[in-house]
Amino acid sequence: MADRKKSRKPRRALAPSASQRHGPHRTKKKASRARRVVTAIAITLATLMIVGVLGSLIFYARVKLPDPNADFNSQTSTVLFRDGSTKLGELAIQNRTMVDYSAMSDNVKAAVVAAEDRSFWSNKGVSPKGIVRSLFQIARGKDLQSGSTITQQYIKIRYLTSKQTMSRKLTELALAVKMNREVSKDEILAGYLNTVYFGRNAYGVEKAATTYFGTNAAGLNVPQSAMLSALVNSPSTLDPANGDDAKRDLTERYDYVLDGMLEAGKISQADHDANYDKLPDTLPVTQSDLYGGTNGFLLTMAEQELRKAGFSEEQIDGGGLTITTTFDQKMQDAAVKTATDNVSTAIRKAKTNQDASTLHAAVASIGVGTGEVYALYGGPDFLKSQINWATTARPAASTFKAWALVAGLRNGFTLNSTLTGSTFTPNGDNVVVRNDGGVNYGSVTLQKATSYSMNTAFTDLEQRMPNGPADTVKAANDAGVPTGDGWDLNNRIALGTGQVSPVDNATGFATLANDGQRNTTHVVKEVKDASGKVVYTGDTSATQTIDASLVHNAQTALESVVTSGTGTEARQLGRQVIAKTGTKDVDDQTVSAWFVGATKQISTAVMFVAGDGNANLDPYAASGAFESDSYPAYLWEDYMEQASQGMDRLNFNTNAPTQAASVRPSVRRTPTPSVTASATPEAPAANEPAVDVPTAPPASPEPAPAGTAGP
Incomplete structure (x- = not known):
């Protein structure tokens, strides 16, 4: 049999790899996707950049310079005495005086550029390095960095705030660029130097030059300019008055400024080397005592008056005003000296040991015919006590x-009308009224009653007038004395329980001295704005509020107070004077003592009180009670003697000769009991004849009960 060949199945091929399975097509697809992602990112970034640029352009276009920060736009207002040249003080939100670029020395311009922004003249208003630094800080979540250019610093302190926020920083950058395009470098540098703080309460280069070196911005030399510019970095810590460490740190920065000036070709090598490591001498540091001492009361009154006249706080304290007051420096000095001298004397001679800070003298002196306050003493130091006793009402x-x-x-x-000069019980009253010390004078004239300050006679006068108390208040108001506490309408209103301030009492007597013409009392004579234009003038016009011929009779009676009555101390002045004395007792304690008097040119009121203004003055007397004819009269005469020097000796136009008394009674004051209004007043007879007036108290006066007004 023939051999048969076996048939074989074909061998299965191995499975391909992923790359083999998809091949070149799959690789190309992945690369395309990557390109799309990159493209998308690029487009997004480009879009963001475009949006950012457009946003920046829109932001830049819309951002505008806001109103300057009020404090950094202010100028110091100067307050002067009435001569218009002697400085009384300054009023300031920030202690600053603006000056033009031309009034600044080239030295300080070069120094501040060397200290703060060496690229100032060439940069665009911002520093690229500074921007990058700020963005880096933002990315790290840190605080924003301050602007490094002079333009940025100027924008921040003059127009923005110091808050470290993204919006503020972006606004600062945009404004700096815009300002650099629209404003000249000279203007920016001038604005910066007028705005920046140099320490020691000095804002702007003009005040800094005065504060540190006693010169002005135009007079600053190389070392002075370098030192001031070095201070800008940290004025409080670098002040050389702060000790060796501060001096060392300041010297290091001072040398840095000199190096920059040399590098810029602004100073020679010789100038650099001569000043290197050698700080210039500075004036001693003075504490800010704007309102210290007695001037604080004057400045405060001027401020208050300007506010009432419609000036704003910003105008008064930061408007660069020149405020000329009515205060006369010579008279003011005299008021301060005589007040402090008499207080010291009273303390030294007091019958018991007393604290000088508890005895208060007040003086208010006003020009007759103008209403201008020439001098005022309200206390020794406004910073220690803001109570102005010259404007504080106490029993008159x-x-x-x-x-x-x-x-x-x-x-x-009339001055010859007769009144009751002895103890009596007023109509409708059940409490007797007595004179100081219980003295009985019998029947007296109105002039005599005024001369001796008789309580009984003036109570009788009040009850005999149909509307006596109300008419008395009207007379005071017409003279410029405003109604105050204790002005109760009763038949003893003339005894002065009602409260009046020294300024108002001096105002009233100025009206009498001016023949019944009343002026508005004021302390500001004139105000000029920063450009020198007069924007306010004090009102010196007068209004006839009391009949002149009637006032002439009043002048005659009040002159007799000085020539023969309770105010004879004022005769030493050697001028014709109208005056009135007064002491007020409460529970047999003296709570206020006065001497108010006027010549034809000056009306001055002096008041003494103790403690809180209600304490007993008697312990401050050398003996007995604290009398109006002692320290109040002494102070008045001492002051008026100095204030009147060089003035003409003018007389009042009195209608009748003074009735001089042969003997001036020396008596004690008596207290004031509670009172009621008069029930049935008696009108005076027309043309009452003169009567024989006793010139001395009786030998045995009635005893005085506790409490009333004294002469």
């Missing part, structure tokens, strides 16, 4: 009888 005591006198003359009484 017998000085208030001046207004009862005017009221009586208006009601038809």
Whole structure:
């Protein structure tokens, strides 16, 4: 049999790999997908860049310079005495005086550029390195970096805030670029130097030059300019007055500034070497005592008056105003000296040991015919106590009888009209009224009653006028004395329980000295704005509020207070004077003591009080009670003697000769009991004849009960 060949199945091929299975087509597909991803990313990034650029352009176009920060746009207002040149003080939000670029020395311009931004003259307002640094800080979640260019710093402190936020930083950058395009470099540098803080409460280069070196911005030399520019980096810590460490750190930065000035060709090598490591001498540091001492009261009054006149706080404190006050430096110095001298004397001679800080003297001196306050003493130091005793109302005591006198003359009484000069019980009253010390004078004239300050006679006058108390208040108001506490309408209103301030009492007597013409009392004479334009003038006009011929009679009576009555101390002045004294007792304790008097040119009120203004003055007397004819009269005469120097000796236009008394009674004051209004007043007879007036107290006066007004 023949051999048969076996048939074999074909061998199965091995399965291909993934790459073999898909081949070149699959590889190409993957590469295409990658390209699409990259393209998408590129498009996204490009879109973001375009959006970013467009957003930046829109942001740049829309961002505008906001209003300057008010504090950094302020200028110090200067307050002057009435001569218009002697400085009284300054008012400031920030102690700054703006000056033009031309009024700054080239030295300080070069120094601040060397210190803060050496690329200032060539950069576009921002620093690329600074931007990158800020972005890097943002990416790390750190605080933003401050602007490194002068333009950025100026933008931040003058227009923005110091908050470290993304929005503030972006605004700062945009504004810096915009400002660099729209404002000259000179203007930017001038604005920066007028704005930046140099330490020691000095804002701007002009105040810095004055504060540190006693010069101005135009007079700064190379070392002074370098030191001030070095301070800008950290004025509080680098102040050389802070010790050796501060001096060392300041010197290091000072040298850095000199190096920069040399590198920029702004100083010679010789100037550089001569000043290197050698800080210039500076003035001693002075504490900010703007309101210290007695001037604080004057400045405060000027501020208050300007506010009432419609000036805003920003205008007063930061408007660069020149405020000329009515205060006369010579008179002010005299008021301060005589007040402090008399207080010191009283303390030294007091019958018991007393604290000088508890005895308060007040002086208010006003120009007759103008209403200008020439001098004012309200206390020794405004910073220690803000109570201005010259504007604080206290019981007017017998000085208030001046207004009862005017009221009586208006009601038809004459200086020869007779009144009760002895103890009596007023109509409708059940409490007797007595004179100081219980003295009985009998029947007296109105002039005599004024001269001796008789409580009984003026109470009689009040009850005999149909509307006596109300007319007395009207007379005071017409003279410029405003109604105050304690002005109760009763028949003893003339005894002065009502409260009046020294300024108001001086105002009232100025009206009497000016023949019944009332002026508005004021302390601001003139105000000029920063450009020198007069924007306010104090009102010196007068209004006739009391009949002149009537006032002439009142002047005659009030002059007799000085020539023969309770105010003879004022005779030493050697001028014609109208005056009224007054002391007020409460529970047999003196709570206020006054001397108010005027020449034809000056009206001055002096008041003494103790403690909180209600304490007993008697312990401050050398003996007995604290009398109005002692320290109040002494102070008034001492002051007026100095204030009147060089003035003409003018006389009042009195209608009648003074009735001089042969003997001036020396008596004690008596207290004031509670009172009621007069029930049935008696009107005076027309043309009452003169009567014989006793010139001395009786030998045995009635004893005085506790409490009233004294002479």
